[in-house]
Amino acid sequence: MENLDSRESALGNALTYPEYLALIERLHTEEKATSFQDNASFYKYSVLGLSRMKRIHKKMELLPELVNAIQSIEGKQHWLIITESWCGDASQTVPIMIRMAEENSNVQAKIVLRDSNLDYMDLYRTNGSISIPVLVVHDENWNELFHWGPRPAPAQQKVMEYKALPEPRPPYEELSTELQKWYNADKGITTQKELLSLFSK
Numbered sequence: 001m002e003n004l005d006s007r008e009s010a011l012g013n014a015l016t017y018p019e020y021l022a023l024i025e026r027l028h029t030e031e032k033a034t035s036f037q038d039n040a041s042f043y044k045y046s047v048l049g050l051s052r053m054k055r056i057h058k059k060m061e062l063l064p065e066l067v068n069a070i071q072s073i074e075g076k077q078h079w080l081i082i083t084e085s086w087c088g089d090a091s092q093t094v095p096i097m098i099r100m101a102e103e104n105s106n107v108q109a110k111i112v113l114r115d116s117n118l119d120y121m122d123l124y125r126t127n128g129s130i131s132i133p134v135l136v137v138h139d140e141n142w143n144e145l146f147h148w149g150p151r152p153a154p155a156q157q158k159v160m161e162y163k164a165l166p167e168p169r170p171p172y173e174e175l176s177t178e179l180q181k182w183y184n185a186d187k188g189i190t191t192q193k194e195l196l197s198l199f200s201k
Contacts, residue, residue: 007142010080010120014110017098024050024085034085035115042086049091056188057095062103063192069199070103076140079109082121082149083133088176089151090133092183093191097135100195126150127160135195146198152190155179 015023024046027033033046081097083090094111101109114121114132124134124147134149151159162175 006117006119006123007080010112010117011110013116014080014112017109017111020111021050021053027085034113036086045086045088049085049088052091053095056092057098060096060099060188062096062099063189063196066100066192066196066199067103069196070100070107073104073106073199075106077104077107077145078138078140078142079107080112080136080138081109081133082112082114082117082124082136084114087132088180089131089155089183092180092188093151094133096188096191097133097195124149126156137198146201148195148198151179152186152194154186154190155182158182 024034027037028043028047028050031040031043033039033042036042079097079101081094083094098109101107112120114130118130121130121132121134124136125131126149131150134147136147137145139145150156158175158179162169162172
């Protein structure tokens with residue numbers, strides 16, 4: 001259940017997808033990401049993420065049944081996508097969400113930066129973690145219909161298995177690489193099917 005104040009605050013900072021991309025590109029001229037701006041690793045991940053988002057947004061083919069489900073939305077919907085530019089999971093799934101929103105003019109999708117809106121993010125923790133991305137879907141009156149995230153079930157299982165390993169665990173970069181390989185092989189199909197199941201309820 002959403003907290004109205006935290007949502008209104010998040011809305012005040014929300015960006016359209018073009019605005020989000022423009023912000024990332026501007027920050028990259030300063031070798032920064034959307035958060036952790038003093039950390040070179042996050043800038044590196046942000047650069048990779050921007051390239052990946054642009055490629056997926058351009059080339060992704062949505063499932064016909066998902067397109068039909070989105071195009072059949074008759075009332076206005078407000079989608080808030082909680083994310084950050086350096087997030088590897090987000091770079092694979094946020095472009096899919098945006099492509100979906102573009103299929104219906106009744107859908108307004110906005111980007112909410114996690115680390116600038118932690119009160120809002122707190123409402124959508126996963127097992128206590130502020131994992132992203134999270135898509136929160138509302139009707140025209142801002143009643144929450146459902147939320148999804150932070151990653152498709154098979155990818156989430158990989159993360160949970162990693163966290164269950166005894167210390168010292170392998171470097172997180174190994175998990176990140178494995179996740180990206182899974183996303184690339186999956187080609188967005190699992191993400192689309194999970195979202196379709198929610199929109200079809």
